[in-house]
Amino acid sequence: MASAAGEPKKIIIDTDPGIDDAMAIFLALRSPEVEVIGLTTIYGNVYTTLATRNALHLLEVADRTDIPVAEGSHVTITKGTKLRVADFVHGADGLGNQNFPPPEGKPIDMSATDFLVEQANLYPGKVTVVALGPLTNIALAIQQDPSFVKNIGQIVLLGGAFAVNGNVNPAAEANIFGDPDAADIVFTSGADVLAVGINVTHQVVLTDSDRETLASSNGKFAQYLLKILEVYFNYHHDAYSTKGVYLHDPTAMLAAINPSLITYVEGAVRVQTNGITRGLTLLYNKQKRFAEITEWSNQPSVKVAVTVDAPAVLKLVMKRLMEC
Numbered sequence: 001m002a003s004a005a006g007e008p009k010k011i012i013i014d015t016d017p018g019i020d021d022a023m024a025i026f027l028a029l030r031s032p033e034v035e036v037i038g039l040t041t042i043y044g045n046v047y048t049t050l051a052t053r054n055a056l057h058l059l060e061v062a063d064r065t066d067i068p069v070a071e072g073s074h075v076t077i078t079k080g081t082k083l084r085v086a087d088f089v090h091g092a093d094g095l096g097n098q099n100f101p102p103p104e105g106k107p108i109d110m111s112a113t114d115f116l117v118e119q120a121n122l123y124p125g126k127v128t129v130v131a132l133g134p135l136t137n138i139a140l141a142i143q144q145d146p147s148f149v150k151n152i153g154q155i156v157l158l159g160g161a162f163a164v165n166g167n168v169n170p171a172a173e174a175n176i177f178g179d180p181d182a183a184d185i186v187f188t189s190g191a192d193v194l195a196v197g198i199n200v201t202h203q204v205v206l207t208d209s210d211r212e213t214l215a216s217s218n219g220k221f222a223q224y225l226l227k228i229l230e231v232y233f234n235y236h237h238d239a240y241s242t243k244g245v246y247l248h249d250p251t252a253m254l255a256a257i258n259p260s261l262i263t264y265v266e267g268a269v270r271v272q273t274n275g276i277t278r279g280l281t282l283l284y285n286k287q288k289r290f291a292e293i294t295e296w297s298n299q300p301s302v303k304v305a306v307t308v309d310a311p312a313v314l315k316l317v318m319k320r321l322m323e324c
């Protein structure tokens with residue numbers, strides 16, 4: 001629902017589209033509780049240039065070219081250029097190998113980081129960033145403007161594998177693995193952070209039969225998504241024994257739209273930035289006073305999602321994406 005004042009929550013979607021990003025973006029555009037004030041782009045599912053192109057394309061599909069797109073970083077926060085992109089999950093074009101025509105629009109003449117800082121300053125405490133890719137742009141904003149952590153309302157991020165295996169390797173989830181140094185900066189920044197990890201998103205599955213239900217809708221978004229979902233389904237059939245696909249990004253988006261759909265715990269999160277467990281996220285629940293000072297001591301608390309009302313999430317996703 002809209003806030004008490006009746007104003008929808010302003011959100012900026014930091015995104016690497018991406019099939020489940022496309023779902024999350026459409027979901028946000030169909031959600032009266034939020035107003036999408038911009039998209040910022042990042043590498044992850046695809047390289048940043050393609051993420052920008054896909055973000056512009058998705059807004060054209062949605063007839064929402066009024067929403068600005070700001071291009072984000074092409075490299076990690078440590079200037080790393082050896083990026084891991086998940087084209088095997090989303091297709092070479094990031095959108096199910098559909099080879100859509102290039103968008104007509106262009107990104108604004110401002111970096112993602114500058115846009116994030118500008119909007120947080122413009123609407124102090126009022127903007128939520130929904131971060132669906134590696135956290136480079138957000139960490140850069142934190143470094144660039146010391147007041148960003150105070151001015152930004154909340155950072156809802158899809159990332160981490162809390163006490164479960166990762167999806168890149170047993171230790172790491174893809175978004176955190178993409179830039180672990182940036183993730184550690186975000187988690188320890190003191191900002192109001194809600195992390196939705198794959199321990200939660202793996203509970204939200206869009207099944208083959210849900211896909212058939214989606215197909216029965218003449219809605220613009222449902223018909224578009226059906227085309228691009230094929231590759232995502234194929235990947236999941238190969239990689240997991242699940243009969244369906246995980247709704248990572250839509251679940252994180254709904255956690256921002258309607259926080260009552262999840263529960264969370266609070267504690268300090270640190271990210272392993274090197275070695276075989278690079279990208280591992282580890283939550284200290286602050287229940288024990290350790291004898292020694294640890295890397296978690298005196299770190300601010302963040303929120304980490306632990307349960308999700310999966311049927312309610314799925315129902316909302318289906319309903320909103322099937323509307324005509």
Ligand SMILES: O=c1[nH]cnc2c1ncn2[C@@H]1O[C@H](CO)[C@@H](O)[C@H]1O
Pocket residue numbers: 018019020021045086089132167168173174175198239248249
């Ligand atoms: O196996 C995988 N490797 C890399 N990325 C993946 C994989 N499965 C899903 N995603 C993508 O990474 C984010 C969630 O971690 C989601 O954006 C999802 O589409």
